[in-house]
Amino acid sequence: MVFSSLYFLFLYLPIVLLVYYITPLKWRNPWLLVVNLVFYGWGEPVYILLMLFTIVLDYFAGIIVYRCKAxxxxxxxxxxxxxxxxxxxxxxxxxxxxxxxxxxxxxxxxMVPTFELTLPIGISFYTFQTMTYPVDIYRGDAELPKNLVSFGTFVTLFPQLIAGPIIKYKELADQMNYRTHSPEQFASGVQVFTVGLAKKVLLANNIGKLWDSILALPADQLTVAGAWLGVVAFSLQLYFDFSGYSDMAVGLGRMLGFEFLRNFNYPYISKSVTEFWRRWHISLGSWFREYMYIPLGGNRVSKPRLYFNLFLVWAATGIWHGASWNFLIWGLYFAVLIILEKAFLGRLLEKLPAAVQHIYTLFLVLVSWAIFAVEDFSHMGVYLRSMFGMAPGGLTNDNVWYYFTSFLPMLIIAAVASTPLVTKLWKKLPVKAVKAALPVVLLAGLVFSTAYLVDATYNPFLYFRF
Structure with missing residues (x-):
């Protein structure tokens, strides 16, 4: 089940919230545990057992660690x-x-058997959350949960179960036992959720159709302009798909009394690749920094060791995203760029005009998305060569012009929405105007998103495979 589905919006979520708020406080975690498992089992009931095994494993590992330390x-x-x-x-x-x-x-x-395995949904996210719990107990950074139900509720919490943000137990431990609920917090959650839903359904889904159309073109029809148009479309689709889902997770958390950390902070306005990764998938970067980069020595080591640490962390970051070699290449691509920025490029960038820094960053990020999106190596080679002027179809053709003009309004809207401009303009409005307009805007977002979902057959979620 995904958030951007009619079943979730008009069946699952209303039932969950209704029962949650009429249930006594001490029974709310058990209720959440049940509905979390229903949410996960909706698509893959067989893998509920795998998740339960992971929960029990790490819960008792935490107890053993605590007692040994004591x-x-x-x-x-x-x-x-x-x-x-x-x-x-x-x-x-x-x-x-x-x-x-x-x-x-x-x-x-x-000859090695493949076993024809299917990927359990969200396994990369919930595994990272559970296996760091014993580590935090060992470090003294977290306390034991009240019981197995409390820990199981944390692991399976449906707002962030299948696509993050990646939350450490120590960040949510207090809220698992004691959390506040207020009309203001619930209303804020509805607002954030609706914005995320509109980003996913109205922006990501629509701009994704452009990317799919260009990706499906035969190699001999790929042009330079078409390759760049396609990767721009993918970059916007991926951002609004994942950040929209993260926003929905934050909003749902608030409806239930939880506060999750922000996962995106306008990454496409960055002035360096290093800054981009401080703004993109923040929870993943934080996890690798705390549990891999710092234990390896962080930046308090020699320069060669620092670069080796970065190489390892970014190799792991790349392969975390999927079981395909292109993801490893993508991670190593960023490793090289970030090492260069730490070595000397970062200092040079700071001396350049802000516009040049933005162009530099966007160019390299767009190239990275071509590596990320195209898993077939032969097609990836053709696509990258096309971006750099060696396209089989030449510079451009009528198809590219048709796609460009057809999707131009959506491209402009998405590009503007990926910056803080709309938020800044909204904050400058008079308080009375905001109070009057906000319910109308949110209702419109919900209505248009629902209308799209009723008629649409195209509703992918890119991070399901991770």
Missing amino acids: RGNDKGARWAVGISLGLNLAILFFFKYWVLMATTLQGFGI
Whole structure:
């Protein structure tokens, strides 16, 4: 089940909220645990067992770590953390990467069964959340949950279950036991959710049709202009798809009394690649920084070791996104760029006009999205060569002009909406005008989004595969 579906909007969510608010406080977590599992099992009931195993594994690992630390048995605590991490990573590898490894080895003549595995939805997100819990207990950064139900509710919390933001237990522990509910908080949640829904349905879905049309073109019809038009469309689709879903998660959390951290902060206004990654998928960057980059030594090491650390972190970041070698290449691409910026390029950029810094960043980010989006290596090669002037179809053709003129209004709207401009203009309105206009704007967003979902057959969610 996805948030941008009629079943979720008009069946699942109303029932969840109604029962939640008429239920006594002590029973709200158990109710959430039940509906969380229903939400996840809607698409893949068989993998509920896998999720429950992960929950039980890390919950008891946390208890063992806590007790070992209390007795001064640091070795036992480290063993418990290591076993938890090992089992979690083994599960993630088997379900997400085994087929990739097997098919790669088969290409070298080594016959390995693939098992025809399907990827459990959201496994990359919830695995990262659960396996760091024993680590935080070991560090003394988190306390034990009240019970297994409380921890299970945290792991399975449906607003952020399948697409994040990635939340650490220590960030939500207090809210799992004690959280406030108010009409103002609920209204704020409805507002954020509706904005996210409109971003996903009205912007991402519509601009995604342009990307799909260009991606489907035969290689000999791909032009320079078409390749750039396509990757611009994909960059906007991906941003509004994922940030819209993150906004909906934050909004749903507020409706239930939770506060989640922001996951996007207008990344396309960045002036460097380093800044871009401070603004894009913030929770993922925070996770890798805290649990991989800093334990490797962070930036308090020699320059060669620093660059090696960055190389490892970005290789892991890339492959986290999917079981395909293009994601590893994409991660290493950013590793090289960020290493160069830390070495000398960042200082040079600061001396250039802001407009040049923006162009530099957007150019490199758009190239990265071509690597990210096109998994087939031969097609990726054609696409990248086309972006750099070696297109089989030449500079442009009538099809590109047709796509450009047809989608121009949507491109302009999406481009403007990806910047803080609309938010800044909205904040400058008089308070009375905002109070009068806000309900109308939100109702319009909900009505138009619903109308689209009623008629549409195109409603992908890009981060389901991650």
